[in-house]
Amino acid sequence: MALEVCDVAYSYGERVALDGVSFEITPGVLTGLLGPNGAGKTTLMRIMLGVLSPDRGEVRLHSAPVDSTVRQRWGYMPQERGLYPGMLVGEQVVYFGRLHGLSRTEATTRARALLAELGLSERWDQRTDRLSGGLQQRLQLATALVHEPEVIVLDEPFAGLDPVAVAELSDSLRDRARTGCTVLFSSHQLDLVQNLCEDILMVNEGHIVLRGPLVSLRAASTGVQLRVNVHTPDRHWLDRFPGTAVVSEEADEVRIAIPPGTDPLTVLDGARAAGQVDDFGLDLPSLSQLFLESVDPVGAADGRTT
Amino acid sequence: MSWWQGMGLVYGRGLREQLRSRTFKIVTAVLLLLSIAAVVIPKLVAGGPTTYTLATVGPAPAPVTTTVGAAARDGGFRTAYVVRPDEAGVRDAVQHGDATVGIVGNRMYVAERNAGAFPGIVAQSLVRLQTARMLTDFGLTSDQLARLGSIRPPEQVIVAATQNQGRANVGFAVGLVLYLALLFSGQIIAMTVATEKASRISEVLLAVLRPSQILVGTVLSVATVATLQLLVLAVPVLVGTSVTGSSWLPAVAAPDVALAITWFVLGFGLFAFLYAAGGALVDKVTEAGTAVLPVTAVIIAGYLLGVIVVLGNPGSPLSVAASLFPLTAPLAMPIRWGSGDVPVYQLLLALLLTALAGLGCIWLASTVYRRALAITGHRVHVGELFRRRKGPSGPASR
Numbered sequence: 001m002a003l004e005v006c007d008v009a010y011s012y013g014e015r016v017a018l019d020g021v022s023f024e025i026t027p028g029v030l031t032g033l034l035g036p037n038g039a040g041k042t043t044l045m046r047i048m049l050g051v052l053s054p055d056r057g058e059v060r061l062h063s064a065p066v067d068s069t070v071r072q073r074w075g076y077m078p079q080e081r082g083l084y085p086g087m088l089v090g091e092q093v094v095y096f097g098r099l100h101g102l103s104r105t106e107a108t109t110r111a112r113a114l115l116a117e118l119g120l121s122e123r124w125d126q127r128t129d130r131l132s133g134g135l136q137q138r139l140q141l142a143t144a145l146v147h148e149p150e151v152i153v154l155d156e157p158f159a160g161l162d163p164v165a166v167a168e169l170s171d172s173l174r175d176r177a178r179t180g181c182t183v184l185f186s187s188h189q190l191d192l193v194q195n196l197c198e199d200i201l202m203v204n205e206g207h208i209v210l211r212g213p214l215v216s217l218r219a220a221s222t223g224v225q226l227r228v229n230v231h232t233p234d235r236h237w238l239d240r241f242p243g244t245a246v247v248s249e250e251a252d253e254v255r256i257a258i259p260p261g262t263d264p265l266t267v268l269d270g271a272r273a274a275g276q277v278d279d280f281g282l283d284l285p286s287l288s289q290l291f292l293e294s295v296d297p298v299g300a301a302d303g304r305t306t
Numbered sequence: 307m308s309w310w311q312g313m314g315l316v317y318g319r320g321l322r323e324q325l326r327s328r329t330f331k332i333v334t335a336v337l338l339l340l341s342i343a344a345v346v347i348p349k350l351v352a353g354g355p356t357t358y359t360l361a362t363v364g365p366a367p368a369p370v371t372t373t374v375g376a377a378a379r380d381g382g383f384r385t386a387y388v389v390r391p392d393e394a395g396v397r398d399a400v401q402h403g404d405a406t407v408g409i410v411g412n413r414m415y416v417a418e419r420n421a422g423a424f425p426g427i428v429a430q431s432l433v434r435l436q437t438a439r440m441l442t443d444f445g446l447t448s449d450q451l452a453r454l455g456s457i458r459p460p461e462q463v464i465v466a467a468t469q470n471q472g473r474a475n476v477g478f479a480v481g482l483v484l485y486l487a488l489l490f491s492g493q494i495i496a497m498t499v500a501t502e503k504a505s506r507i508s509e510v511l512l513a514v515l516r517p518s519q520i521l522v523g524t525v526l527s528v529a530t531v532a533t534l535q536l537l538v539l540a541v542p543v544l545v546g547t548s549v550t551g552s553s554w555l556p557a558v559a560a561p562d563v564a565l566a567i568t569w570f571v572l573g574f575g576l577f578a579f580l581y582a583a584g585g586a587l588v589d590k591v592t593e594a595g596t597a598v599l600p601v602t603a604v605i606i607a608g609y610l611l612g613v614i615v616v617l618g619n620p621g622s623p624l625s626v627a628a629s630l631f632p633l634t635a636p637l638a639m640p641i642r643w644g645s646g647d648v649p650v651y652q653l654l655l656a657l658l659l660t661a662l663a664g665l666g667c668i669w670l671a672s673t674v675y676r677r678a679l680a681i682t683g684h685r686v687h688v689g690e691l692f693r694r695r696k697g698p699s700g701p702a703s704r
Contacts, residue, residue, distance in 0.1 A: 050513055
């Protein structure tokens with residue numbers, strides 16, 4: 001058991017931002033935090049980092065409540081660039097390393113290595129506000145990672161990055177996760193999250209609406225479709241499988257929506273019994289579809305049928 | 307990491323950034339120039355000791371030159387002598403500025419301008435000379451004449467409006483310096499805090515530091531820079547006046563200076579944390595100046611109370627209240643203390659109340675800093691900070 005968020009609630013006056021949010025994050029697994037704007041993602045991250053105090057609930061690491069000493073070993077990257085514009089690049093990374101308890105020598109050594117890894121070693125003596133937006137984003141990541149944190153929390157780390165920088169940052173995060181770090185990041189770039197994350201957490205209106213391994217969530221979704229090319233015009237063989245529905249039909253190819261709890265392979269066996277099957281395939285819903293299903297089920301259903 | 311280590315890191319970073327800033331370099335250079343000018347310009351304008359010239363027909367009588375020379379040594383001026391062949395020449399020398407005073411027999415010619423006290427000194431020496439001659443004729447001995455010559459006028463004591471003018475000057479200076487230092491440094495503190503909030507640096511800091519560490523470190527770094535700049539302004543003046551022997555700076559007793567420094571530190575700390583709280587309220591850095599206007603208004607009100615009400619009537623109830631109330635005491639009490647009519651217990655009470663208020667301001671600024679962080683999109687009102695946590699149920703974990 002690693003990082004746990006237990007029954008966390010937070011309100012801004014009358015507006016409830018988080019209402020009894022609970023989840024766990026497994027070390028070594030990249031976890032994506034998703035949700036529409038205003039869902040409570042940033043508030044949740046701020047509470048995890050101790051920036052805000054929850055109205056109820058707590059954050060635990062290794063089954064113990066998290067305090068400021070434990071958070072010294074965490075790395076945090078806020079949504080906007082939390083950097084001092086007038087500071088030199090190297091000095092900035094060393095400063096944040098020291099804030100997390102490193103000695104000056106240790107912080108300097110690690111800062112040099114990290115900036116080299118992120119392609120910023122040539123910028124050591126340059127003012128931060130002279131860097132491009134993408135380079136500042138890398139620098140901010142360096143300030144969050146310089147003390148080799150046990151838990152890494154990143155709020156929209158990919159915002160504003162070009163594809164090359166996204167790939168480099170993704171590699172950095174994968175590397176950290178492989179070493180056993182607990183990595184949680186929020187993003188609105190769903191394709192990116194789908195490619196990068198193994199687990200996801202989806203927040204909507206202050207509640208966790210979806211969580212778990214992405215593959216399992218996709219497979220268990222209502223959006224699973226079986227595409228089968230079967231030589232028979234008769235569709236009565238589908239009657240044996242309650243809840244299934246024909247989504248589209250073109251010549252011999254029929255696309256069938258598989259309800260949760262029904263094994264697509266048994267449906268395929270039913271098709272084979274009804275006629276010759278030339279081709280088949282299983283289409284899992286994309287993360288975007290899962291997202292829409294979770295935050296707007298009616299709209300998502302309308303979108304699928306139109 | 308201890309509280310002091312965390313605060314020290316914030317302090318060191320803030321200090322380095324400010325010392326490196328262009329604003330610091332420009333302001334310090336201007337202050338240094340002003341300080342040097344304060345020493346050099348009076349010397350240039352004064353051009354050394356004043357020289358008065360005495361014109362006579364033939365060499366000036368020795369008793370006159372002796373008496374005038376002694377007066378010159380006492381009065382810090384120089385004398386010169388010019389000789390003219392006749393009375394017209396003497397008059398001409400005075401008229402054309404070659405001499406300050408001219409003597410011919412029993413007549414004295416005096417320049418219309420810039421003669422100062424010299425005509426009186428010359429006249430007095432002539433009278434003394436004539437008197438001595440007459441007294442000798444009357445039979446006085448040279449010892450008796452010397453005893454008469456040793457008679458000196460009574461010592462003059464200038465009576466000012468206050469009992470101790472030096473202390474009053476210190477009180478006035480504390481108010482002025484504190485007022486100017488806060489107007490400048492307060493803006494820097496507010497801007498620093500506002501920048502950290504707007505750029506979300508404060509979120510990263512709050513993940514590892516307490517608000518008090520961040521704010522105390524920030525305020526101390528700005529205070530250090532302000533102190534450095536005050537030293538840049540003061541040291542050349544003090545060294546210059548001490549080396550050149552200039553006396554335009556009034557003499558001040560060491561305890562009064564110590565008290566002045568105490569008031570400066572307390573006042574600076576108190577208002578600096580209010581400026582920090584103001585900076586934490588804004589959503590955009592450009593709003594920082596407007597957000598701290600109430601703090602600036604309080605400082606101006608305190609200063610005006612000091613120089614108008616307290617200086618005018620130090621014993622009035624309003625003066626007593628202003629010198630005890632923590633938000634006006636740093637500006638009003640030093641001025642009132644200069645009047646010499648303040649009971650010591652009132653001074654100690656004012657110091658205690660101001661120190662406690664300073665600690666209260668640290669708490670207030672820390673609370674505002676943490677709570678205002680969660681509110682973005684508009685400038686936060688203080689009331690909003692203390693109302694907004696009523697909604698949720700259940701205990702807070704921190």
